[in-house]
Amino acid sequence: MLFALDARSLVNALELAVETTPPKISGTIHITLAVAEESIQQRAVLYKTKIMAYSDFNDLPSVINQFKLELIQETPQLFSDAPPIQPSNLLNEILKRNATRVVLELRSEKEKSERIISPILTELQEISSTPINVFSGETFNVDKSSGLTGVCDFLISKSPISITIVKPVITVVEAKKSDLALGLPQCIAEMVAANKFNKDMQQVFGVVTTATQWTFLSLRNNAVTIDPTIYLFPPVDKILGILMAMVTSTNDEA
Numbered sequence: 001m002l003f004a005l006d007a008r009s010l011v012n013a014l015e016l017a018v019e020t021t022p023p024k025i026s027g028t029i030h031i032t033l034a035v036a037e038e039s040i041q042q043r044a045v046l047y048k049t050k051i052m053a054y055s056d057f058n059d060l061p062s063v064i065n066q067f068k069l070e071l072i073q074e075t076p077q078l079f080s081d082a083p084p085i086q087p088s089n090l091l092n093e094i095l096k097r098n099a100t101r102v103v104l105e106l107r108s109e110k111e112k113s114e115r116i117i118s119p120i121l122t123e124l125q126e127i128s129s130t131p132i133n134v135f136s137g138e139t140f141n142v143d144k145s146s147g148l149t150g151v152c153d154f155l156i157s158k159s160p161i162s163i164t165i166v167k168p169v170i171t172v173v174e175a176k177k178s179d180l181a182l183g184l185p186q187c188i189a190e191m192v193a194a195n196k197f198n199k200d201m202q203q204v205f206g207v208v209t210t211a212t213q214w215t216f217l218s219l220r221n222n223a224v225t226i227d228p229t230i231y232l233f234p235p236v237d238k239i240l241g242i243l244m245a246m247v248t249s250t251n252d253e254a
Contacts, residue, residue, distance in 0.1 A: 052147025054140075057189040058182065066146075067192050070223045078227035079216055082245035084237035091123045095236060104212050109175045112211040113153060117175055120236060121154060124243045131160035132247060138165060140193060148193035154207075155194070158250060169194040170250045171243070173207040180215050180230065183208035191219040205246040214239050216246075 057063045064071050087095070098115035107115075113136070121134045134156055141149040154173035159166045172190040174183040187206040194204045206217035214231040217224060231239055 053150030054148070054152065054186050054189050054193070055150055056147060057185040060181075060185050060188075063185040063188050064224070067189075068222060069188070069192075069219075072223055072225045073228050077229040078218060078225055079242040079245055080229070082238070082241040085127070085240040085244055087123060087236050087240060088127075091119055091236070094119045095234070099211075099234065109153075109177045109210075112177070113175045116211040116233070117154065117173065117209060120239065121156070121173070121243070124156075124240065124247070128244065128247050130158060130247055132170075133157050133159060133162045135165055140165065140190070140197075142193040142197050146192075148189060148196065152190050156247075158247065168198045168201045168250070169204065170201075171205040171207060171246050173209065176208060176210050178210055180208050180210060180213055184215075184217075184226070187217060188219070188224055191217065191224070195219055201250070203250060205250075207243075214242075216242055 060071075063069075095116065098119070103111060103115050118134075118136060125132055125134050134154060135152075136154050137151055138155060139150070140152045140155060143149070152172055153175045155165060155169050156171040156173070157165055158168050158170050172187060172194055174187040174190065176183040187208050191204045191206045195201070198204070203218060203220045206219065208215050208217070212233055214233060215229075216227045216231075218227075219225075231242070233239060
């Protein structure tokens with residue numbers, strides 16, 4: 001039985017055995033063959049019953065079908081009327097320093113988030129006349145039975161409370177290294193989670209970005225709208241304008 005496992009599964013099973021076997025008086029933990037085999041079986045059960053998370057949503061038709069959504073690709077563009085907002089001198093300097101070719105084209109989504117996306121969202125928070133808070137890398141568990149659990153890259157809540165996420169969550173942001181399409185199913189799942197979390201709010205927005213490319217989404221009732229326009233960075237003024245439009249367009253619903 002032991003030899004039928006790959007190395008990683010065997011290590012995981014042994015770790016489980018160590019965690020669940022009480023030590024002797026001397027402090028040592030003795031793993032017998034019977035204990036090891038039982039841990040392997042438990043590990044197999046845990047694997048089979050693994051709860052889905054946002055990162056497991058990687059197919060657009062599947063997420064649309066699972067949550068019984070209607071997919072709309074709107075023309076004209078969803079945010080075509082959003083006026084651009086000129087960035088502050090500070091944001092311009094930060095982006096000028098951070099937006100190197102290496103960062104924009106070669107680095108991980110984490111570094112892009114820290115160097116490009118986070119400063120833009122911070123600027124949004126600072127210039128918004130409506131109190132909002134930006135949460136980065138927060139666990140957002142809403143409905144485990146539907147797979148609506150896990151960590152979101154960024155969440156924007158329309159609330160002055162910053163110590164924890166409170167409703168309404170108006171926007172979720174999913175960062176990807178290079179392929180926007182890969183982020184769409186995950187972003188939609190996070191939007192559905194935000195909609196469930198809010199309960200009494202009708203509209204939630206989504207953003208998928210590689211730092212150089214930005215696409216925007218809307219979820220109202222069961223209709224998901226994907227803006228067909230891909231907005232490029234630089235410049236940042238139109239992106240800031242669209243993000244602000246998300247804040248102002250939910251003022252009557254919050």
